[in-house]
Amino acid sequence: MKRSVRIALFAILLVLACVFGGSFYSRYARIMNENPTSVTTSAEEVRVPDYDKATPQNRIYAHMMMFGAAFFFSVVALGLLTAHELSQWVAAKTVKVLFNEEGEGLRDPEYERAEQVWANGDPLEAIRLLREYLRKDPRAQFAALRIAELYEKDLQNPLAAILEYEEVLKHRLPPEQWGWTAIHLCNLYNHNDKADQVVALLRRIVTEYGQTAAAAKARKRLLQIDPTFVEEPPETEPEPEPDHAVPAKVAESPPPVSHLPPGFRPKKT
Structure with a gap:
């Protein structure tokens, strides 16, 4: 909504x-x-309203x-x-x-300074400070998400926001976080006439993060786009053949007839 x-x-x-x-x-x-209430001393003075009338x-x-x-x-x-x-x-x-890539750490004064600059009405300066903060700590992807949000909502620049979200998805994120970020990027693609990117990213969500709630939403979107969509099963590696194949049992042939005297064996070749 x-x-x-x-x-x-x-x-x-x-x-x-x-x-x-x-x-x-x-x-x-x-x-x-x-119907003002009054103190009554007799049951005759109590009037019961007739609600049927x-x-x-x-x-x-x-x-x-x-x-x-x-x-x-x-x-x-x-x-x-x-x-x-x-x-x-x-x-x-x-x-x-x-939030960051490793799920560690809290915001520090540098990040708070960027947020304060944004609150004072200067989103461009806030983005610059957030980039500096992100260069010092590349794992702090919440700062990258904040940059994308500022481009999208404050500066009304969806193309720049798309580039920022694409960079975020290149990092290792928790599955649910990656999935919902990708869903939001699909919405931006859709609003900017990038239908091919929408389908490709939705398929990637389903394929790589199929157990997440975002993948369930991606499946619904794909079915709306293409009612014949069928999710491809994950590829399984073929079972390796054993090093030594077991041959089928063959009938044993009788030993050759020897014409040597008793006690002598044929010479091995």
Whole structure:
């Protein structure tokens, strides 16, 4: 789901929750005002409303319950969307802080300086600082991913972002990280009319990282592009033949008849 769609959905749910909540409260207050509670000492003074009759008060009560249910479901949906976005944000921050090729190391002040420069509105300078940081520690591929992200989102330069993501995929990454980075690169290829690269990279994901979740998505995309797509089984090396083949059993021929005197054997040639 695109970021703009998520923001619009969040705003719609927030507005609906406010509308339904306000409608519920106004009808609740109206019912309470029309039926003030008072201390009664006799059962005869207690009036039980007849909800079977279609009176205006009953209609207000029905509307109150309807708006209350709508408010409840709107708040639940808003909470689920907020929890999803928060979990995605935390996961992205965790990957950026902890991820590199070996799964080691934390960000240092040099990286934080580049992020601060970006926050101040200078993405080009941030990219320069990130490249310097990456030259000192080539394993810190989270910095390379950040460079690609800045080209894509801040500078609106998808071609430069494609080149950066292609360089990232040349490094040894965890399978899931490599797969999802490749899926994102396929999306950029697709938006820039590079259909051949999309198919080739999707096939590579399926072939080299077939057990990952990214490979499952790649298979679906390939089936959408080509309904006749069939995944090729991995190549298996032929079994080596034994050093000494075992010949089939042959019938033993009888020994030749000897005409030598007893005690003498034929001379070996």
